[in-house]
Amino acid sequence: MAQVTLRTVVKKYGALQVVHGIDLDIDDSEFVVLVGPSGCGKSTTLRMIAGLEPISGGEIVIGDRVVNDLPPRHRNISMVFQNYALYPHMTVRENLGFSLKIAKRAQGEIDRAVDEAAEILSLTEYLDRKPGALSGGQRQRVAMGRAIVRHPDVFLFDEPLSNLDAKLRTQMRTEIKKLHQKVKSTIVYVTHDQVEAMTLADRIVIMRDGHIEQIGTPLEVFEAPTNTFVATFIGSPPMNLLEGRVAQDAVALANGITVPVPEAFRAHVTDGQEVILGVRADNLMPVGHAMPMEGAHAAFDMTVNLSEPLGTETLLFATLAGEEVQAKMLNPRPVASGEQLRFQLDLTRCHLFDAQSRQSLR
Amino acid sequence: MNDARLHRLRARSLKLLQLAALFIAMSIICLPGLWVVLNSFRPTVEIMAKPPVWIPQELNLDHYRAMFGDLGEGGVPVMRYFTNSLIISVTSTVIAILVGMAGGYAFARYQFKGKAAIFIGLMLTRAVPGVALSLPLFIVMARTGLIDTHIGLILVYVSLNVPFTIWLIDGFFRQVPVELAEAAEIDGCTRWQAFWKVEFPVARAGVASAGIFAFLTSWNEYALASQLTRSTFSKTMPVGLRDFTSEFTINWGGMCALAVLMIIPALILTFLVQKHLIAGLTFGGVKG
Amino acid sequence: MTRPRLPAWFVLLLPAFIVLAAVVLIPLLLSLYSSFTSYRLTRPETLYNWIGTFNYEKAVQSAHFWSAFGRTVLLLTIALNLEMLLGLGLALLVNQVTYGQRLLRTIMMFPMMFSPLLVGFQFKFIFNDNVGLVNNALQSLGLTNVAIPWLVDGQLAFISILVAEMWSSTSVFAILILAGLFAVPRDPIEAAKVDGCTPWQSFRHITLPYIMPFIYIALAIRSLDVARAYDIVQIMTNGGPARRTELIWTLIGRTGYVDAKMGYANAMGYISIFLAIAFTIYFFRKLNAARAELGMGG
Numbered sequence: 001m002a003q004v005t006l007r008t009v010v011k012k013y014g015a016l017q018v019v020h021g022i023d024l025d026i027d028d029s030e031f032v033v034l035v036g037p038s039g040c041g042k043s044t045t046l047r048m049i050a051g052l053e054p055i056s057g058g059e060i061v062i063g064d065r066v067v068n069d070l071p072p073r074h075r076n077i078s079m080v081f082q083n084y085a086l087y088p089h090m091t092v093r094e095n096l097g098f099s100l101k102i103a104k105r106a107q108g109e110i111d112r113a114v115d116e117a118a119e120i121l122s123l124t125e126y127l128d129r130k131p132g133a134l135s136g137g138q139r140q141r142v143a144m145g146r147a148i149v150r151h152p153d154v155f156l157f158d159e160p161l162s163n164l165d166a167k168l169r170t171q172m173r174t175e176i177k178k179l180h181q182k183v184k185s186t187i188v189y190v191t192h193d194q195v196e197a198m199t200l201a202d203r204i205v206i207m208r209d210g211h212i213e214q215i216g217t218p219l220e221v222f223e224a225p226t227n228t229f230v231a232t233f234i235g236s237p238p239m240n241l242l243e244g245r246v247a248q249d250a251v252a253l254a255n256g257i258t259v260p261v262p263e264a265f266r267a268h269v270t271d272g273q274e275v276i277l278g279v280r281a282d283n284l285m286p287v288g289h290a291m292p293m294e295g296a297h298a299a300f301d302m303t304v305n306l307s308e309p310l311g312t313e314t315l316l317f318a319t320l321a322g323e324e325v326q327a328k329m330l331n332p333r334p335v336a337s338g339e340q341l342r343f344q345l346d347l348t349r350c351h352l353f354d355a356q357s358r359q360s361l362r
Numbered sequence: 363m364n365d366a367r368l369h370r371l372r373a374r375s376l377k378l379l380q381l382a383a384l385f386i387a388m389s390i391i392c393l394p395g396l397w398v399v400l401n402s403f404r405p406t407v408e409i410m411a412k413p414p415v416w417i418p419q420e421l422n423l424d425h426y427r428a429m430f431g432d433l434g435e436g437g438v439p440v441m442r443y444f445t446n447s448l449i450i451s452v453t454s455t456v457i458a459i460l461v462g463m464a465g466g467y468a469f470a471r472y473q474f475k476g477k478a479a480i481f482i483g484l485m486l487t488r489a490v491p492g493v494a495l496s497l498p499l500f501i502v503m504a505r506t507g508l509i510d511t512h513i514g515l516i517l518v519y520v521s522l523n524v525p526f527t528i529w530l531i532d533g534f535f536r537q538v539p540v541e542l543a544e545a546a547e548i549d550g551c552t553r554w555q556a557f558w559k560v561e562f563p564v565a566r567a568g569v570a571s572a573g574i575f576a577f578l579t580s581w582n583e584y585a586l587a588s589q590l591t592r593s594t595f596s597k598t599m600p601v602g603l604r605d606f607t608s609e610f611t612i613n614w615g616g617m618c619a620l621a622v623l624m625i626i627p628a629l630i631l632t633f634l635v636q637k638h639l640i641a642g643l644t645f646g647g648v649k650g
Numbered sequence: 651m652t653r654p655r656l657p658a659w660f661v662l663l664l665p666a667f668i669v670l671a672a673v674v675l676i677p678l679l680l681s682l683y684s685s686f687t688s689y690r691l692t693r694p695e696t697l698y699n700w701i702g703t704f705n706y707e708k709a710v711q712s713a714h715f716w717s718a719f720g721r722t723v724l725l726l727t728i729a730l731n732l733e734m735l736l737g738l739g740l741a742l743l744v745n746q747v748t749y750g751q752r753l754l755r756t757i758m759m760f761p762m763m764f765s766p767l768l769v770g771f772q773f774k775f776i777f778n779d780n781v782g783l784v785n786n787a788l789q790s791l792g793l794t795n796v797a798i799p800w801l802v803d804g805q806l807a808f809i810s811i812l813v814a815e816m817w818s819s820t821s822v823f824a825i826l827i828l829a830g831l832f833a834v835p836r837d838p839i840e841a842a843k844v845d846g847c848t849p850w851q852s853f854r855h856i857t858l859p860y861i862m863p864f865i866y867i868a869l870a871i872r873s874l875d876v877a878r879a880y881d882i883v884q885i886m887t888n889g890g891p892a893r894r895t896e897l898i899w900t901l902i903g904r905t906g907y908v909d910a911k912m913g914y915a916n917a918m919g920y921i922s923i924f925l926a927i928a929f930t931i932y933f934f935r936k937l938n939a940a941r942a943e944l945g946m947g948g
Contacts, residue, residue, distance in 0.1 A: 052544050073550040085541035089563045099549035102559075146549070384743045384754070391760055394772045394817065397783055401775075414786035465666040472659035482934055484666065485870075487674045489926040491877030493899045494919030495674065497906045498681035521673035524666050526874070582765030584881045585899075589907065600767045604885075614775060621768050628763040636759050 002063035002076075002153035002186055003028050004049060010057030011044050011210075018044055020210040021058060029184045031177075035197040036207035036233070042190045043158055045207070049188060050079050050156050063153055073102075078147035079156040083163065084139045086131035092118075092142050093127040099150045117145040120182065121175075137168045144176070148183055157189040161196065173199060194234050198222070206230050223349075228358040231278050231351060237315065239278045240325040243355060246273045251352070253277065253321035259298050259345065265352040268361040275361065278351035281315065284327040286341040291330065295348035302327075302343050307335040318343070395625070402426070402618035409614050425619035440620060442594050443602035450512055450598060451580040454519035458576045461520065462527025463569060467557070469528065470535035471543075481528075488525040492585030500589050510592040518586055523576035530575065534568025534638075535561065571635035578628055599624050678923075685917035691910035705917035714893060715918060718901040722925070725808070725897065726876055729815045733872075734865060736816065737823025744824070745831045755828065761821045766878040770885030773814035777801050777886075804894035807887055811895060814882050823868045830864030831857070859943065866937035873929040877922075898922045 004026040011019035019041040026032045034042040047053040049060060051072035060067050067075050078099070087095050094101075096117055100110045118124045121141040131139055140160065147155055157176070161169045177200055180187055191197055197204050198218045206213045206221060206229075214226045225231035225239075232238040244251040246269045250258045259277060261269055269275065285291065287299065302318040307329075309315075314332035317324055318341075327343060329335070352361045401409055403421040429440045469481060499518065500509070508514030538561050546556035562569070584600040591597045599620065606617040685705050689697045709715045744754050761769070776783045777800035788794050800810045834857055842852040880899035883889065889900035899922060906915030 050544075050548060052547070071552070072544075072547040073552065077548060079545065079548045081541045081545060083539060083541055085539060085545035087542060087545075087560055087564070089566075098546075098559075102550040102555065146545075150549075380743055380746055383739075384747065387740055387743065388754065388757055390817070391757060391821070393783075394776060395760060395764070397776065398772055410781050412780075414781075414790060416790065461665040461669060464662040468659040468662035472657075472662075474657065474659050480663070482931070484670065485874060485934070486927055486930055487670050488874045489876075489930040490674060490678065490923050491880065491899055491919075491926055493877065493880050493903045494681075494916075494922050495677060497902070497912060497915055497919055498677035498684070499673070500906075501680060501684070501912065502677050517669070518673055521669045524669055528666060578763060582763075582767070584765065584767040585877065585884075588884075600765050600881075603767060603771060614781065617771060618775075621771065624765060624768060625763070628765075632759055632763040633756060636756060 003061075004154055004186060004188065005061040006045070006049075006058065007061070008058040009045070009048060009055060009060060011041070011048060011053065012056040017056075018210050019048070022207075022210075022212050024205060024212065024215070026186060026188065029186055031180050031187045031189065031200060031202045032205060033189045033191060033197040033201035033203075034205045034207060035191055035194055036213075038192055039209075040207040041210040042192075042205075042207050046079075046156050046158055046188060046190045049154070050077055051075050075154075076152050077154045077156055078150060078152040079158065080143045080147050080160045082159040084131075084143040086139055086142055086146075088131055091128050091130055092123060092134070092145075095131065095142055096123075096127075096145050096149050098146070103150070113149045117149045120148070120179070121145045136164055137172065140164060140168075140172055141175075144179065148179070151183075151185075153186065155185050155187045157187065157191075159191055160189075161191070162193075169196075176200060195236070198234070204234075206233060224360070224362065225278075225351065226360050228276060228278065228353050231353070235280060237281050237326045239280050239351070240284070240320075240323070241353075242277045242279070242321055242323055242325070244275055244277055244321075246271055246275055251275060251277050254323075255321050257300060257321045259350075260296065260347060262347045262350045262352065263296060264348075265361050269352065274355035276353040276355055276358065278353060279325070279345060280349065281326040281328045283346040283349040284325065284343055286316070286327070286329050286343050289329040289331055289333075290344050291346075293344055293346045293348075295346065297347050298345045299342060300345075301340055304335050304337065304339050304341060306337060309334075316341075398618045398621050398625075401615060402622050404615065406613070406615045425615045429616060429619050429623070438602060438605040438616070438620075439594050440599075440602065440623070443597055443599045444623065446512070446596055447581060447598040447600075450515050450519065450596075451577050453512075454516045454523065454580050455573050455577040457516070457520045458523035458527050459531075459569065459573045461524050462531050462572065462576075463562075465524065465528040466531025466533075467535055467561075469532040470538075471540070484525045484528060488522070492583070493589075496586050496589040499586065503590055509590060510596050512596055515587060515590055515596060515598070518590065519576075519580040519583065522583065522586075523579055526579070527572050527576055530572035531565075531569060534565040534572070537568075538564045567638050571638035574631045574635045577631060581624070581628060681916040681919060684913050685920055687913045689911075689913035689916075691906070691912050696913075701913075705914045706921075708914060709918050709921065714896070714901065715898075717893070718889075718896040718898045719921070719925075721808070721896065722898040722922075725812065725815070725879065726929070729812055729819070729879070730869065730872060732812075733816055733820045733823050734869070736820045737868070738827055738865070740820065740824040741827035741831055744828055755825070758821050758824050758828075761818050762825070764818060766818060766881035767885055769814055769818040770882035773810060773817070773882070774801065774886045777810045801887055802891055807895045811879075811883055811886055814886065815879050818878070818882065819872060822872060823865070826864050826868040826871075827861055830861035833864075834860040859940075862940040862943075863937060866933055866940050870930065870933040870937055873926070873933050876926055876929060898925070 006022055006024040008021040008023060009019060010017065010021050022045065034045060036042050044053060048055050051067065051070060055068050062075055062077070087098065090098065093114055096114045097110045100113055114127070115124070118127055121144060123138070123141055123145055126134060126138060131142065134142065143160065161172055164172060173196060189200060201218055203215060203217055204221050205215050208229055214221055214230045221230055221234050225234065228241055232241065242253050244253040246261060248271065249261050249266065251261055252258050300320070302320050304316050304318045305324065306317040307314050309332060314329040314335065316327045316329055316335065318327055319325070335341070353359060354361055400418065402425055403423070404418055405420055405422065405424060408415050408419060429438070465484070469477065503509040503514050508517070542560050542564065543556045546560040547553065551559060582600060587598050587601050588604070591601055603617060603620055606613045606620070684697060686700060686702060687697055688699045688701050740758065744751060744758065747754060764772070779785055779797040779799050779802065782800070784800065785797055788798065798806065800806050838856045839852055842856050847855070877899055879897065880903070883895060883897050883900055884903070887895040889896040889904065898918065902915050902918050902922065905911050905918065
């Protein structure tokens, strides 16, 4: 059990810098997910924590030890790889017990630990198979079992679910969460899938181009994104962004449409400021098919270009202020292309970003 | 309807033609070897008979008996050559595999400047024709007293085999995902343990086939051995084969028997590794 | 943790470098030096008798040298091309077979395990004018009643050597091209069929580009080993009779060991080395280009 601390950690490959001095404090038994588009440095960060990549600058602390120069084997961590990295020449039992065998533990102790892990992950009946004879989901479980047998301080997961099909992925996601509740170790988990991040994490770390964009609980990053990148990366469909200018407590969008400045942002904007209005599809709904909006809201007509029925709701693509935006329709009815509908916009859940810095104005 | 029948007829005759071509090709491949094997069992009189005897009248083990006999046929110490060949081939193979494994691993796992150039440079040392290399080697070995010794020839065969061994082993290690070694390191292995406990066992079959390839090269080599060995102390079988020829006569039967003795180990070993051998060559070569 | 001063890859490659330097590089430097002297094996002091480029001039002006050189290039060119075509044909034939293919593949590897020396001996026996298989067969079939001097007549000997060389090496091509055929993805071929390609067109435009890298691997491997032909020729004719099948390698061997003119032999040796290296580099280049075309580089 241990905290993990990153202090201005830098990674360079020659002249190319891929991680730009990031700071991160991970609490004991916390589940932290690093999420971001490919190439954002999340995997590199994880591999630096693991000790698989040397650190070009800064400091990594696991527990109370600075581990910068420690090889992986001295960090008391375990890792689940994207392609599982199971040892193909060993049986499942040998795979699970390998780390303990290397540590020269007694055979009895190894057997107990392996049986226990196999029990937790329901692998008992496959113990004598080779990885080649297992299905994708079973291999995934062996990889997780190999990680838990040695009771490490920290678990590292590198996109562990990306090779599974959609159904299995959802299932394994739940298993990982249950596993965390059972073993209560610190977990650092890397993924590019924001749904995985939202569902698993105690805290999410959103990264882009080697920088941390925001750290927060799933609800924090969803409800109060600090910039337009986080706003569009977290949540599905992505948040609609509309450029405008502040004029007398209202945001003037293109084509003469104005929206009142949301209450929460009043104090932070000045007249004439260029801003970006952020609206999620969940807060832009046709009248009569919307959530009840108790706070301030605006309303206007839009023409629907396309509709995608999803069952409980329908996703609408419509034009607002010259931009295509996505809106949601609850209790859906069939909508034809070209149909004009009146939409309600929930102002209490709108966001304002500065047009230059693209940072939140709250 | 007629059209369909025509098509079928054409397809069938094409198939027949293919089978015939295949049969001829395979016969051409097999015949010379079988001819040698057959003649190793025939008495010299029958081999030399004019007009030729097509259906063997008598098959016996005379040539083998003579070969393994005390002095050997015409005094050719075949067993001595066999032992020399075995010692030299096995030792040089083991060393070449160790050296090649280190080198192949370096090419498979590390990125460094001039990698491609170094690789081709290593390969080019193999392109030097044996006879052109044997002249200066002969001088060097004569000076250092390594001529006509096992060590001299072993050293030469190690260097002959290293480039190709590196090529093959590079290919095999490249098929082993890097994550395996990383997982092993996280499981508590040192780099060295990770190699021997995980990467090496996974690539073992490939390394073995590279070894057998090296063994065959040493076992079959002639151009260098013929110059660097002088006496029964170090002569290998390919060189020994020449003992059966004199200025005007050739002991065909005896030669055939020795040839069979040379081929059998080679045959067995090649059958063992044929699958891996092709995989190693093409993987190393094609996937960059 | 202290950083090692030498990078790991260098340490790992060091044994290979050392062995190759000792056995290949240093002797080659020595032979380079001796090729500028009048070194004779029988008179060691001649090693220090610097004669400049005399040996090279002598070689360049020697008709024997040029005829051997020309014959070598001719033999290699014909042999490599025929081997490639036959190997391709053989691979395509075997690839069609579904039942018993393993056995065929194993038989195909048969000649690869024969020592080139054995190949030479085997064909010397087969082409022997008196007791050889070929003449025996021709005579028994009544096609001829004279003993055809396969290894004595210059042109026939060249053909005999060519046959032996091809027998021993065609399978290298066949095996590697077959491996290439296995690696050709099915989708593009099926797409081509649907697009209306004839079998020949889909072979020409889909299959062939895919197996090109494999052909070049085979060529590269062969070019590393072209001097295998020396063993075959040495045992079959040893360049004779009367230099009628002299290749550059047999010429070098005879000049160096029989005539003991080491300096001169080394000068010719160097020319043969450059010939071999040129072949090898050419094929490695081609291999890289073919790879890049298929996006398999790096």
